[in-house]
Amino acid sequence: MNQVNNRIVYLDYLRILACLLVIFTHAAMPASESDSLYLSIISLIGSPSSELFLALSGAVLLPIKTDFSLFYKRRFSKLLPPLIIWSVIYTLLNFFIGKIELGNVVEQLVKIPFTPIVGVYWFMYVMIGLYLFAPIISPWIKNATKKQLEVFLLIWGISLLMPYLNIFIPNIYNANGNYYWTLCNFSGFLGYWILGCYLLKHPIKIGFNFRWLLCSIGTLTYLFVLVILKLNNFEMGPYFDNLQIGSAFLVAIIFTIVQNLPLKQSNIVSNIANCSFGIYLIHIIIVRNFVWTFFESCNINPILETSIIALISFVISLLIVKILSKLPFSKYIVGI
Numbered sequence: 206m207n208q209v210n211n212r213i214v215y216l217d218y219l220r221i222l223a224c225l226l227v228i229f230t231h232a233a234m235p236a237s238e239s240d241s242l243y244l245s246i247i248s249l250i251g252s253p254s255s256e257l258f259l260a261l262s263g264a265v266l267l268p269i270k271t272d273f274s275l276f277y278k279r280r281f282s283k284l285l286p287p288l289i290i291w292s293v294i295y296t297l298l299n300f301f302i303g304k305i306e307l308g309n310v311v312e313q314l315v316k317i318p319f320t321p322i323v324g325v326y327w328f329m330y331v332m333i334g335l336y337l338f339a340p341i342i343s344p345w346i347k348n349a350t351k352k353q354l355e356v357f358l359l360i361w362g363i364s365l366l367m368p369y370l371n372i373f374i375p376n377i378y379n380a381n382g383n384y385y386w387t388l389c390n391f392s393g394f395l396g397y398w399i400l401g402c403y404l405l406k407h408p409i410k411i412g413f414n415f416r417w418l419l420c421s422i423g424t425l426t427y428l429f430v431l432v433i434l435k436l437n438n439f440e441m442g443p444y445f446d447n448l449q450i451g452s453a454f455l456v457a458i459i460f461t462i463v464q465n466l467p468l469k470q471s472n473i474v475s476n477i478a479n480c481s482f483g484i485y486l487i488h489i490i491i492v493r494n495f496v497w498t499f500f501e502s503c504n505i506n507p508i509l510e511t512s513i514i515a516l517i518s519f520v521i522s523l524l525i526v527k528i529l530s531k532l533p534f535s536k537y538i539v540g541i
Contacts, residue, residue, distance in 0.1 A: 263398030
């Protein structure tokens with residue numbers, strides 16, 4: 206494992222990659238029907254982004270090494286204030302530029318404890334729930350054998366196959382919840398935390414071995430199925446969803462490839478990785494309220510356009526987070 210001074214080097218690179226993928230996904234401008242293939246490719250490339258962040262969080266945090274109260278104090282003091290601050294900023298910005306009325310501002314602010322102000326903040330609400338659960342699951346993770354973790358991941362993986370039943374039996378699976386399905390309680394985002402923890406504790410070596418072949422075959426099969434579904438004009442949304450087996454395979458193979466690279470410690474990489482939470486919080490404002498305006502009249506390939514927008518937005522967001530990190534109490538603004 207490439208580790209320097211108790212800092213696991215490849216996790217920093219994965220954080221940056223996940224951050225870039227998140228921005229890439231949200232950087233795609235509204236396009237015409239003729240660009241649907243390009244938008245599908247963009248969705249596929251960016252689809253494992255938030256799930257990769259979840260796996261990284263599980264790798265770093267699980268099992269927790271402190272008691273309930275200290276863990277909650279540390280994690281929630283870092284997550285909740287920035288989430289609230291940027292939710293308020295996003296709402297007020299939309300009011301001042303005329304996107305929403307004053308009544309909508311009040312309504313959205315009241316809803317902050319219950320629902321994201323903007324869709325991309327769903328990730329933070331999932332993290333809050335996982336933080337609450339972390340001290341409860343940690344004793345099991347601490348003592349679990351490799352095989353026990355694999356049994357959990359197997360059951361979770363089977364649950365992630367559920368959306369594909371719609372191919373054979375239309376509407377049998379509803380993403381809003383099959384609450385009485387046998388594996389319902391295994392089908393959540395906790396699986397990505399366990400996956401990240403498992404990959405950290407039991408790394409997969411690239412080569413001729415069962416676990417690497419499983420990741421490779423699973424990923425290739427997922428991509429093949431996507432092509433078949435696209436050619437047959439299926440609605441592609443459910444198959445880019447966060448909780449389906451393809452996303453799990455993409456996360457596992459990306460994690461494993463980066464984990465096996467001969468990466469070197471870099472202060473620049475570490476500093477950028479430390480800013481990833483802040484970048485996640487503010488990138489949607491930068492992308493859609495500022496950078497998009499410069500590309501509205503451009504007529505270039507959507508994938509190239511999205512890549513350029515994502516890179517520009519990443520750099521601007523990074524610079525803003527670095528500036529804000531110099532302020533007093535920056536922990537409560539950008540998490541560092």
